Amino acid sequence: DTAVSQTPKYLVTQMGNDKSIKCEQNLGHDTMYWYKQDSKKFLKIMFSYNNKELIINETVPNRFSPKSPDKAHLNLHINSLELGDSAVYFCASSQQGYGYTFGSGTRLTVV
Amino acid sequence: AQSVTQLGSHVSVSEGALVLLRCNYSSSVPPYLFWYVQYPNQGLQLLLKYTSAATLVKGINGFEAEFKKSETSFHLTKPSAHMSDAAEYFCAVSASRGYNKLIFGAGTRLAVHP
Numbered sequence: 476d477t478a479v480s481q482t483p484k485y486l487v488t489q490m491g492n493d494k495s496i497k498c499e500q501n502l503g504h505d506t507m508y509w510y511k512q513d514s515k516k517f518l519k520i521m522f523s524y525n526n527k528e529l530i531i532n533e534t535v536p537n538r539f540s541p542k543s544p545d546k547a548h549l550n551l552h553i554n555s556l557e558l559g560d561s562a563v564y565f566c567a568s569s570q571q572g573y574g575y576t577f578g579s580g581t582r583l584t585v586v
Numbered sequence: 587a588q589s590v591t592q593l594g595s596h597v598s599v600s601e602g603a604l605v606l607l608r609c610n611y612s613s614s615v616p617p618y619l620f621w622y623v624q625y626p627n628q629g630l631q632l633l634l635k636y637t638s639a640a641t642l643v644k645g646i647n648g649f650e651a652e653f654k655k656s657e658t659s660f661h662l663t664k665p666s667a668h669m670s671d672a673a674e675y676f677c678a679v680s681a682s683r684g685y686n687k688l689i690f691g692a693g694t695r696l697a698v699h700p
Contacts (some may be wrong), residue, residue, distance in 0.1 A: 508687065516624075516674055518690040531687055565630065567688070573637055575620070575680075575688050579629040 478502050481566050481578035488556055489586055495552045496581045498566030505570060506530075507549040509541060512563040512580070524549055556585045588613045588679045592691035599698055605649075605664040607694050609677030612658065619660040620678040620688065621651055630676070636660060647671070672698045 479500045488494050500507060508531075509521040523531035524543040538554045549566060566578040593608040611617055621633040634645025641653040651662045660677060677691040 506686065510688075516693045518630075518676065518693075520687050520689075523687055569686060569688075571686070573618070574632065574635060575678075576632075577622075577630040 478576050479566055479568055479578040481564075481581050483581060484579065485582050485584075487584045487586065490556055490558060492556050493552070493554045494556060494583070495550055496564055496566075496583075498549045498551070498578055500547055500566075500568040500576070502568055502570070502576060504568035504576070505546055506568060507543065507546070508567040508569070508575075509549065509551050510565040510567060510577075512565060514562070518565070522549075522551075553583075556583075558585050561585045588617065588681060588689045590677050590679050590689055590691035592675075592677050592694050594694055595692065596695050596697065599667045599696070601669055601698055601700055602666050605662070605667045605671065605696065607662040607675050607677075607696065609651075609660045609662065609691060610658050611660060611677070611679045613679055613681065615681045618680045618686075619651075619653060620680075621645065621649070621660075621662050622676045622678060623647075624674045624676065624693075626673070633662070633675075667696075667698045669698050669700070672696055 481498050506525045508523045512518050521535050522541040527543045540552045543549045563580045563582050565580045567575050569575045589612045591610045619636040622630040634643045636653045644650045649664045675694050678688045680686045
């Protein structure tokens, strides 16, 4: 049973489209995150939710909108996709920061 | 605020040689420290973590790291490299209190040659 699962694993789409990535964790953690890994492998936090409440919102274009229907799910919706949005997006969860478990990533390619 | 500096974006060792990957951190509160490994086209796997217990932390695959507060370092070592250790390694820091987020270093690519 996968601890943090993301779907889809690969996403290829055209510029201007809207797409969503879903994430679910079955660890009972209270905090979930979205990270972006760019082409140089650099990992940067985008958002964090604690018990469905947005607590971290880094400098991210407002085309990106996270949604957390419950504490086990955190989805990421991206409007009007741009070439620069191409990256690997990782979902993660943690319990009070003692350990962070990552999903396997979603490779987004915008063409 | 927290930050992480990984010295050396590429490290190359011979199979059987010592692996040393360097990580220095900055944190305004007592930190939690982590090492993650990423194999090509895969996700992030936790190697080990320091959460204010023992300063010498042992992880998976024979890796260990030592927390040195005076040097603000958390270097990763393995006595004998194996070909399968070739991967990208990330050091990360988070705050031990308040809302947590992981701040990553830029990564170190480890190459192991025969």
